[in-house]
Amino acid sequence: MKPINQAQVTFMSKSVNESFARGIVAVFLAQADPTLPQLADLKTAVSEAVTNCIVHAYPGALGKVTLKLALYEEGLVKITVSDKGRGIPDVKQAMEPLFTTGNPEERSGLGFSVMQSFMDGVKVTSRPGRGTRVVLTKRLTPRQ
């Protein structure tokens, strides 16, 4: 399946770029005319994925995060967030609600649950020491 349009941006794993990534999503998807709740869902899921890269992929270090956006026929949106960080040894465990290796005082462990709840599809592939890729998909159903 060929995208109607796609874009890719790579940025440093600095927390200030979490809002940058959300902004990119909003600007790119404006052409698909999403509803405000749809756009909020997409921005939230991307915010979670990018935060994971910053907190978990490159702990205490800086690396590159790549955000790839693609728009297909019939309002299908595919967003890929990838890093070349330390990877996830057990993806199934990492995706369990409330599981976190972050500071349990301040991290809720809900990142993947939010992505799964707010998107139609979430696919995670990871290789320890090589990096992680999260593919988020959502179909923008037409406005009522």
Added chain:
Amino acid sequence: MSNVRFGDSSDGLVAYLSGEIDHHSAQQLRMEIDAQLQNALPRTLTLDFAGVSFMDSSGIGLILGRARRMSALDGRLVVQHPPRQIQKMLDLARVSYI
């Protein structure tokens, strides 16, 4: 960017949050709220989300962390006035609100 300003309620402190709450902005909010908590030692801390335009699960971490602090002070935490999209996040995390 996010912001917090403080006010009083009948039995404690109200933190009026505004802007976008993510992992980046939550760090600053946490420090400002905790500094106020330390000074006021309120019986109730109310987090008001009326002015919040975006929140990811970092906001849940912020809420749960403050709830723990209030519980250590033998006090309680109240979450109020979340906009619709933020209700969705709170519902997912099973955080109750008024």
